[in-house]
Amino acid sequence: MVKRVKGEAALRIFRRYVPRLRWCPVCGAPVLGRERCPRCGSRTVEVKMAPPGDARPAWPKERRELYEAAKREHGKEAAKRLLGSPSSFALFNPVQGVDAAYEVLVDGHTVGLFFYEPLEDRWRFRPDRVGAEILANEELGTVVETRARLRSGAVLREGLRGEKPGPGNFVVLVGRGPSYGVGRVLEDGAIRVVKAWARNRRIEWRHNPRPLSLDEAVEVNREWLEELEEEATTWLQETIRIHGFWAVSAVSGGKDSTVAASIAMRAGVEHSYSIDTGIEHPESLETIDKIVRALGFTHHEASPGSEAFWRAARLYGPPARDYRWCTKYLKMSVLPRVFSEFPRDKRILVVTGQRGAESTQRALSPRLAESGTAARGRHYVALPIQRWSSLEVYLYIHYRRLPLHPLYLEGFDRIGCYMCPVSRLAEFKIVKKRHPDLWEKWTSFLRSYARRRDLPSEWITLGLWRWRFSYPS
Ligand code: SF4
Ligand SMILES: [Zn+2]
Numbered sequence: 023m024v025k026r027v028k029g030e031a032a033l034r035i036f037r038r039y040v041p042r043l044r045w046c047p048v049c050g051a052p053v054l055g056r057e058r059c060p061r062c063g064s065r066t067v068e069v070k071m072a073p074p075g076d077a078r079p080a081w082p083k084e085r086r087e088l089y090e091a092a093k094r095e096h097g098k099e100a101a102k103r104l105l106g107s108p109s110s111f112a113l114f115n116p117v118q119g120v121d122a123a124y125e126v127l128v129d130g131h132t133v134g135l136f137f138y139e140p141l142e143d144r145w146r147f148r149p150d151r152v153g154a155e156i157l158a159n160e161e162l163g164t165v166v167e168t169r170a171r172l173r174s175g176a177v178l179r180e181g182l183r184g185e186k187p188g189p190g191n192f193v194v195l196v197g198r199g200p201s202y203g204v205g206r207v208l209e210d211g212a213i214r215v216v217k218a219w220a221r222n223r224r225i226e227w228r229h230n231p232r233p234l235s236l237d238e239a240v241e242v243n244r245e246w247l248e249e250l251e252e253e254a255t256t257w258l259q260e261t262i263r264i265h266g267f268w269a270v271s272a273v274s275g276g277k278d279s280t281v282a283a284s285i286a287m288r289a290g291v292e293h294s295y296s297i298d299t300g301i302e303h304p305e306s307l308e309t310i311d312k313i314v315r316a317l318g319f320t321h322h323e324a325s326p327g328s329e330a331f332w333r334a335a336r337l338y339g340p341p342a343r344d345y346r347w348c349t350k351y352l353k354m355s356v357l358p359r360v361f362s363e364f365p366r367d368k369r370i371l372v373v374t375g376q377r378g379a380e381s382t383q384r385a386l387s388p389r390l391a392e393s394g395t396a397a398r399g400r401h402y403v404a405l406p407i408q409r410w411s412s413l414e415v416y417l418y419i420h421y422r423r424l425p426l427h428p429l430y431l432e433g434f435d436r437i438g439c440y441m442c443p444v445s446r447l448a449e450f451k452i453v454k455k456r457h458p459d460l461w462e463k464w465t466s467f468l469r470s471y472a473r474r475r476d477l478p479s480e481w482i483t484l485g486l487w488r489w490r491f492s493y494p495s
Pocket of ligand 2: 046
């Protein structure tokens with residue numbers, strides 16, 4: 023059993039195991055693993071991100087929302103300077119937030135934070151580090167000056183120069199030192215410093231966001247993707263050969279399992295399986311079907327049935343992040359049914375798309391291990407893409423023209439069941455719009471549960487049902 027690791031120790035693990043991303047300032051393209059750009063030969067620079075640093079492309083719909091949010095909050099000129107246009111290439115690095123939140127990486131720099139504000143039901147953009155310094159130095163957007171040295175958490179009331187927007191809005195701050203920061207305007211007109219830092223002398227101001235298609239990004243990184251594929255396929259082939267495994271690929275419709283399935287197919291694996299929990303996104307079932315057909319697997323499927331979840335939910339209440347009865351009840355319970363279709367005289371190897379960047383626990387998982395959930399000594403799990411980054415996964419999917427679950431393009435980072443408690447409110451909003459009937463079925467269950475227990479309406483509207491025992495800070 024792997025221990026849960028937090029804080030500095032977690033950072034050290036991610037630094038060791040999660041691949042670093044680089045950037046070619048000349049091509050304006052992400053470069054995987056190379057110190058020199060494979061296209062133009064220029065020296066590449068490391069992209070600095072919050073750990074684990076598992077950035078992915080921002081999709082067209084998200085880029086439009088990002089641009090609109092930046093324009094609304096900081097003006098058109100500021101949005102243009104930091105983001106280029108809604109079609110300029112950007113990467114989103116998922117970070118901790120109240121709900122969905124991303125570091126926005128444009129032209130290899132962190133220009134801001136794009137996050138969903140549940141209380142206001144809207145996406146917001148807050149400049150950060152490079153973005154804020156660009157706006158401050160070029161006097162774009164709302165810049166407020168103070169004679170004080172900026173400190174995170176401080177409240178500034180006096181000696182402020184510059185026009186302030188209304189309460190709740192963000193401003194860029196310039197203080198003594200010089201120090202830079204971003205602040206939020208409070209109800210009484212004072213400004214709370216959200217974040218502050220000393221001037222970053224090493225920033226290059228040649229910030230030039232521009233469009234870059236996924237085709238071009240793949241082209242720049244083609245060799246790297248081929249090497250990754252080759253390494254993973256050879257490792258899997260050898261693992262199967264040496265241990266004499268009978269292998270099967272677990273397909274969920276998610277991006278990581280799709281890539282692992284493609285590697286499995288190349289390594290000679292002929293079978294796949296999936297579990298339909300009965301509360302899947304309809305798009306997941308369609309995507310699984312497409313993947314299985316594209317890769318030519320013999321597919322095995324099991325399901326506890328469409329009523330199983332609802333029967334159990336009436337008994338146990340809604341599943342929660344700290345009360346995931348659903349995984350055991352809907353998935354583990356039907357696994358034996360699928361496995362009964364596999365050869366009984368062989369050791370079974372399940373190929374999955376688990377990646378180290380997902381959590382410290384996963385970063386420390388061995389690439390080949392005995393399964394903790396199935397028959398001991400007979401079932402094993404292989405992780406061919408354990409060290410791949412999110413960007414490598416997406417570029418590989420594009421490179422091999424594999425089916426991509428449509429919900430990623432809408433803004434999902436992880437695909438589970440349609441009302442999975444691990445989801446963010448921003449994702450529920452998408453489900454509600456795409457499948458109002460499914461969403462109504464779930465919320466009517468929540469409403470009747472809340473009525474019986476006298477729970478406030480926020481328990482539903484703010485998705486507080488996603489925690490059973492304790493809420494996060
Ligand atoms: S994906 Fe979410 S809702 Fe579905 S079984 Fe897993 S934890 Fe439960
Ligand atoms: Zn280049």
